[in-house]
Amino acid sequence: xxxxxxxxxxxxxxxxxxxxxxxxxxxxxxxxxxxxxxxxxxxxxxxxxxxxxxxxxxxxxxxxxxxxxxxxxxxxxxxxxxxxxxxxxxxxxxxxxxxxxxxxxxxxxxxxxxxxxxxxxxxxxxxxxxxxxxxxxxxxxxxxxxxxxxxxxxxxxxxxxxxxxxxxxxxxxxxxxxxxxxxxxxxxxxxxxxxxxxxxxxxxxxxxxxxxxxxxxxxxxxxxxxxxxxxxxxxxxxxxxxxxxxxxxxxxxxxxxxxxxxxxxxxxxxxxxxxxxxxxxxxxxxxxx
Amino acid sequence: xxxxxxxxxxxxxxxxxxxxxxxxxxxxxxxxxxxxxxxxxxxxxxxxxxxxxxxxxxxxxxxxxxxxxxxxxxxxxxxxxxxxxxxxxxxxxxxxxxxxxxxxxxxxxxxxxxxxxxxxxxxxxxxxxxxxxxxxxxxxxxxxxxxxxxxxxxxxxxxxxxxxxxxxxxxxxxxxxxxxxxxxxxxxxxxxxxxxxxxxxxxxxxxxxxxxxxxxxxxxxxxxxxxxxxxxxxxxxxxxxxxxxxxxxxxxxxxxxxxxxxxxxxxxxxxxxxxxxxxxxxxxxxxxxxxxxxxxxxxxxxxxxxxxxxxxxxxxxxxxxxxxxxxxxxxxxxxxxxxxxxxxxxxxxxxxxxxxxxxxxxxxxxxxxxxxxxxxxxxxxxxxxxxxxxxxxxxxxxxxxxxxxxxxxxxxxxxxxxxxxxxxx
Numbered sequence: 001x002x003x004x005x006x007x008x009x010x011x012x013x014x015x016x017x018x019x020x021x022x023x024x025x026x027x028x029x030x031x032x033x034x035x036x037x038x039x040x041x042x043x044x045x046x047x048x049x050x051x052x053x054x055x056x057x058x059x060x061x062x063x064x065x066x067x068x069x070x071x072x073x074x075x076x077x078x079x080x081x082x083x084x085x086x087x088x089x090x091x092x093x094x095x096x097x098x099x100x101x102x103x104x105x106x107x108x109x110x111x112x113x114x115x116x117x118x119x120x121x122x123x124x125x126x127x128x129x130x131x132x133x134x135x136x137x138x139x140x141x142x143x144x145x146x147x148x149x150x151x152x153x154x155x156x157x158x159x160x161x162x163x164x165x166x167x168x169x170x171x172x173x174x175x176x177x178x179x180x181x182x183x184x185x186x187x188x189x190x191x192x193x194x195x196x197x198x199x200x201x202x203x204x205x206x207x208x209x210x211x212x213x214x215x216x217x218x219x220x221x222x223x224x225x226x227x228x229x230x231x232x233x234x235x236x237x238x239x240x241x242x243x244x245x246x247x248x249x250x251x252x253x254x255x256x257x258x259x260x261x262x263x264x265x266x267x268x269x270x271x272x273x274x275x276x277x278x279x280x281x282x283x284x285x286x287x288x289x
Numbered sequence: 290x291x292x293x294x295x296x297x298x299x300x301x302x303x304x305x306x307x308x309x310x311x312x313x314x315x316x317x318x319x320x321x322x323x324x325x326x327x328x329x330x331x332x333x334x335x336x337x338x339x340x341x342x343x344x345x346x347x348x349x350x351x352x353x354x355x356x357x358x359x360x361x362x363x364x365x366x367x368x369x370x371x372x373x374x375x376x377x378x379x380x381x382x383x384x385x386x387x388x389x390x391x392x393x394x395x396x397x398x399x400x401x402x403x404x405x406x407x408x409x410x411x412x413x414x415x416x417x418x419x420x421x422x423x424x425x426x427x428x429x430x431x432x433x434x435x436x437x438x439x440x441x442x443x444x445x446x447x448x449x450x451x452x453x454x455x456x457x458x459x460x461x462x463x464x465x466x467x468x469x470x471x472x473x474x475x476x477x478x479x480x481x482x483x484x485x486x487x488x489x490x491x492x493x494x495x496x497x498x499x500x501x502x503x504x505x506x507x508x509x510x511x512x513x514x515x516x517x518x519x520x521x522x523x524x525x526x527x528x529x530x531x532x533x534x535x536x537x538x539x540x541x542x543x544x545x546x547x548x549x550x551x552x553x554x555x556x557x558x559x560x561x562x563x564x565x566x567x568x569x570x571x572x573x574x575x576x577x578x579x580x581x582x583x584x585x586x587x588x589x590x591x592x593x594x595x596x597x598x599x600x601x602x603x604x605x606x607x608x609x610x611x612x613x614x615x616x617x618x619x620x621x622x623x624x625x626x627x628x629x630x631x632x633x634x635x636x637x638x639x640x641x642x643x644x645x646x647x648x649x650x651x652x653x654x655x656x657x658x659x660x661x662x663x664x665x666x667x668x669x670x671x672x673x674x675x676x677x678x679x680x681x682x683x684x685x686x687x688x689x690x691x692x693x694x695x696x697x698x699x700x701x702x703x704x705x706x707x708x709x710x711x712x713x714x
Contacts (some may be wrong), residue, residue: 075656077358079358109505111439112439112440112505113440113441113442113505114437114440115430115437115440115442115443115446116426116429116430116435116437117435117436117437118435132426133426133429133435134422134423134426135421135422135423135424135425135426135427135429135430136421136422136423136424136426137420137421137422137442138361138362138422139440139442139502141358141361142361142362142502142503142505142506142509143505143506145505145508147358147359150358151358151361151422152349152422153349153350153351153352153354153356153357154348154349154351154352155349156346156347156348156349157423158349158350158422158423239508241508242508247505248439248505250504250505250507250517251439251441251501251504251505254441254497254498254501254504254520255439255441255444258444258494261490261493261494262490262494265489265490265493266486266487266490269385269389269485269486269489269490270482270486272389272390273388273389273391273482273486276389276390276391277391278391
C-alpha cells in the first residue's frame with residue numbers, strides 16, 4: 001500500500017462528498033422574508049358552491065371548460081384538467097362546499113423532492129412547475145402531503161398539472177383568476193401575514209361562526225392558502241394528521257448524514273483493510289486482486 | 290486495447306484491430322443450442338415487452354400501466370428498482386468481506402457477485418428510465434443546470450451512476466483477462482481497492498436513500514411500515530437480502546454453468562454457502578430486533594390487531610423470523626437444502642417488505658387500490674430476461690466463475706490465449 005492508493009481513495013470520496021455535500025448549501029424552499037409571501041384566505045362559511053372559481057381557473061389557464069352538470073361531492077378531486085375544484089360535504093352543520101387546489105406550502109415537499117428543480121417555489125409564494133426541467137419521475141406526487149400534483153398518464157409528452165396561483169397574473173399585478181371571480185367574497189388574496197390577521201379577526205368578531213383554527217397556519221409547516229371553517233376540518237376533507245413540521249425537514253437529517261458518511265466511511269474502510277493485512281503479504285500487492 | 294498492441298512489440302494497429310474485431314464477432318455468436326425452451330420463452334417475453342414499450346412511449350405511461358394520480362409509483366419502481374437494488378446488495382457486502390476484511394474463503398464468488406450486482410443496477414436503473422414520463426430530461430440532474438440537491442432522489446440517482454462505475458471498475462479485470470489485455474488488467478487491478486471502498490460508501494448511502502425516499506410519504510405509508518428509521522432498516526436488510534440472493538443465484542448458477550465453475554470454487558462452494566448462511570442469520574437477527582424496537586418505540590402495537598397487523602406479522606414472523614431460524618438450523622446441520630429454503634424465504638420477505646412500503650401499504654386507506662396490469666408484469670419479466678441473457682453471455686466467455694486465485698496474479702498457463710483462438714477461427 002502506498003500513499004498513492006490512500007490519495008486515490010480519499011480523492012474519490014472527496015469528489016463524491018462535494019457532489020452530494022452541497023445538499024446542505026441549498027435551503028429547502030424556505031422563502032426569505034416569509035411574511036411577504038402571497039396567499040389566499042378561503043372562508044368556507046361564505047362559499048356558496050357556485051363554481052365560478054372553477055370556470056375562471058379553466059379560462060385563465062387554458063384548461064377545458066368544466067362540466068356544468070357534474071355532481072358536487074366529497075370524492076371530487078383535482079385532475080390534470082381541473083386545477084381547482086369545489087367539493088361538497090354533508091357536515092354536522094349542514095352541507096359545506098370547499099374549494100380545493102394546491103396549498104402552496106411555505107416549505108413545499110414537492111420542491112425539495114424534485115431532483116431537477118422543475119417544481120419551483122417562487123419568492124412571491126406560488127409553487128410553479130417548469131416543463132424544461134421535469135423528467136417525469138413523479139416523486140413530487142409521492143411526497144406531497146396534499147396529493148396535489150397531477151400527471152398526464154396518457155400523453156407521450158406528459159406534464160405535471162397543478163394550480164400555480166395564476167403566477168403570470170400575479171406578476172402583472174392582478175389577483176388569481178379564482179379570487180377575482182368569486183361572487184361570494186369567500187376568497188381573499190393578499191400577503192400571508194395580513195391574511196392571518198384577517199382570519200383571526202373574523203374568528204374573534206364571530207366566535208360562534210368558526211372553529212377556532214386556521215387551517216394552513218401551521219399544517220405541514222404552513223401553507224400560503226389558509227382556510228376558515230364552521231365545522232372541524234376533518235369533516236370537510238382536510239387531513240389533520242400532517243403535523244406542523246415543514247416536509248423538507250423529514251429528509252434533512254438523512255441528507256446531512258451524506259457528506260458525513262462519505263468522509264468518514266472511506267478512511268475507516270481503508271484502515272480496516274490495512275489492519276486485516278497478514279504479515280506474510282508483500283506490501284506492494286496487498287489488498288489488490 | 291493498447292496493452293495488447295504494446296505486448297506484440299511493433300505496433301501494427303490495423304492488423305491488431307482487425308484481429309480484435311474478428312475475436313469480438315466470434316464471441317458474439319451463441320455458444321450451445323439456440324432453440325431451448327428457456328430461450329424461446331424469454332425471447333417471446335422480450336419481444337412482447339418491446340411491443341409494449343413502443344406503445345408506452347407513443348401513448349404515455351397510462352397506456353400499459355395501472356398507475357394513477359393516487360399511485361404514482363407502481364411495480365416498475367417498487368419491485369424493479371427498490372426491491373431489485375436491495376437484492377443486488379450482495380456485491381457491496383461481498384467486496385467488503387473479501388477486500389476489506391480479507392475473508393479469503395469468499396474470494397472465489399466475489400466476481401460473479403459483482404457481475405450480478407453490476408447487471409442488476411444496469412437493468413433495474415434502466416427500468417427506471419421506462420418509468421420516467423419525460424426521460425429526455427434525465428440528463429438535467431447530471432449536467433448541472435438543475436441540481437435539485439435537496440432531493441433524496443437526486444442523491445439516489447447520482448449514487449446509482451457512480452456505483453455502476455465503481456462496480457464496472459471492480460469487474461473490469463475480468464474483461465481485460467477475456468480480451469487478453471495484460472497491462473490494462475494490471476492498471477485496473479490497481480484500482481480495485483479504491484473502487485471497493487468508494488462502492489461500499491455509496492451503497493450504504495443509496496440503500497438507505499431508497500428508504501429515505503419515503504420519509505416525506507409519512508402519512509401515506511401504513512404506520513406499521515413507516516418510521517423515521519426506514520433508512521437504517523433498508524441498509525441492514527440489504528445485507529441479508531444481497532447475501533440471500535448470492536446463495537439463491539449460486540445454487541442455480543452452479544447447476545446451469547457447472548462447466549464454467551473453477552476447481553477452487555467447486556471445492557469450497559458448500560463452505561461458502563454455510564458461511565453466508567451464518568452471516569444472514571446474524572443480520573436477520575439484528576434486523577428483526579430493529580423492527581421490534583421500531584414497533585415498540587413508535588407504540589404501534591394497537592395496529593397489530595387489525596388486518597394490516599396480520600399482514601405485518603406474516604412478513605416479520607413468516608419471512609424474517611422463520612428464515613432466520615432456518616438459516617441457523619441449516620448452518621448447524623450443514624444442510625444445503627434448508628439453507629436454500631431459507632434464502633428463498635428471506636428473499637420473499639424482502640420483496641414483501643419493499644412492496645409493502647412502496648405499493649401494498651402505500652395509500653392503504655385509498656378507495657381504489659393499485660394492482661399492476663399484466664403488461665407491467667411482462668415488461669418486468671422482459672427486463673429480467675434481458676439481464677439473464679447478458680449474464681449468461683458474460684459467464685460463458687469471461688473468467689467469472691473460474692476466478693479463484695485469491696490475491697495473486699492468475700498463473701501464466703491459465704491465460705486464455707484469446708488471440709490465437711480468434712486467429713484459429
